[in-house]
Amino acid sequence: MAGLHPVIVVTGATGAIGSATAELLARRGASLLLLSRPSERLDTLIERLDRDNRVSGVEVDLSSFVSVRAAVRQVSRSVGHIDALVNAAAVFTSEYQQTPDAFELMLATNHLGPFLLTNLLRDSLAGAGRVITITAPSSTRVDMDQLTSKDQFRALRTFGATKAANLMFTFELARRAKRWDVRAFAYHPGLVRSDLMRETARPIRLLSRIASRSPDRAAEDVADLATSPAFGSTTGWFFKGGRRIDPPKATLDIEAQRSLWRRSADLVELGDSGF
Template identity: 35%
Template sequence: MPWTSADVPDQSGRVALVTGANSGLGLATATVLAQRGATVVLACRNPVRAREAADRIGGRTELLELDLASLASVRAAAEELHRRHDRLDLLVNNAGVMVPPHRRTADGFELQLGTNHLGHFALTGLLLDLLRDVPGSRVVVLSSLAHRIARHGINFADLQYERRYNRVEAYAQSKLANLMFMYALQRRLAGSDARTIALGAHPGYSATELTRYLPKPLQAANRMMLGPVSQPPERGALCPLRAATDPRAMGGHYYGPDGPFEIRGWPVLKAAAAAAHDEAVQERLWTVSEQLTGVAYA
């Protein structure tokens, strides 16, 4: 039997934070968690769209302004969450940006690495004290099939793509960084007295706003494939939902669709690309991430 949203256990009494929860996968994830009784914090860059999402979701929802492309915003959001809550059960690092023109974050990072990886790296580190003593707490990191096409792995020689920008390569690097962060975080959690585990997921090819920066020729091809190839956000969100809530899930598990080429289907355990498991590169990326963000994990 496939794992569906009906398999999500009761979440009453739990506090979950979902980044980028105003649309797409984040909205679908937050909706199910709220329906199961969780208090869901919608951490979003746009307050107006976040309010619209909260009205649509109903249940116990809170708004938290968060721009992952600004470390100042990440720190302010973490401080605000500490004022509101003394615990956090679920942190779903969902928000992301895909293949935009070359841009930089407020702190000078390449936008995709800065938003998809460094912003979430900083946020997780700043919230870990709310998670670590909570039984059953989890950090879920969303990656992508694109992590498999990171030709240069983590390109430490030009991490911010200052010499030559390739939007697809930069996106693939950021998604590989997501998985490397998850595995390195789980290794640290397992070696401590923390009661938190880290897991990963990817949504296959889901019909979301993430494709809005595709070049125009690819936009047309994307529209043609939406029906026969892609799956709706509600189906894609089952992968992070299973990582976040399945009682049988374990630290380091990585979930993706069970269909051909992992493009669509029901959530099952998947194997990440071999490059994601390189511990030496994971540790180098971790050190660089701490240096760039100024967030050191205890």
């Protein structure tokens, strides 16, 4: 990890884990680019953290590929090398919502948007950069035909599939990114107090509230994955609580990982820009 002030990009910066991670990294002296939808929460967060002119914001809607590409251009103008990218953005919706690119909102925000963003930041991450994607140990089958069909939408199944896709993306990225000296990790925070599941059924919300932990604990793990020398020679690992854990077997099929990558690249029209 380079220097006293590593450059770190955090998506979902106004969410529970994203904002807690940003606060901790700022205290550790990192230079931060906080990516989020435009909001007063983003402005307030930047104002609170920007003590030494090392924290700035970039507005982005990860469900819009036009917005993602515009954000990448702004990031590239703002910084040279990126030491770490933290993909912390996620949404859950109980009803089908279509994005400007005609995809289901959770698929676009949780998987396709971060997939495009990560790939377009390839050259900035090259040379010891790290990509940390926050996800969950989902074993839901990832069927892209199903995920792109409005008629087959099921909220919990779709959300679970996007989390499994995060894992498969991470494992394939770890292989592809080696030639650029970029490392990829997935991280499971467990149940964390947040607004993510506010549209779920009331019993699920209550259980989540009772069993959840502070996002500050997850932030410590994520910050370590982004900056600690201990993770400088590893890649393709799945972590929880600072320890490596086994991912669901359903996410470990290499051909399925490659197929998901190819299909995702086609859907976002990646071309030759990525890993």
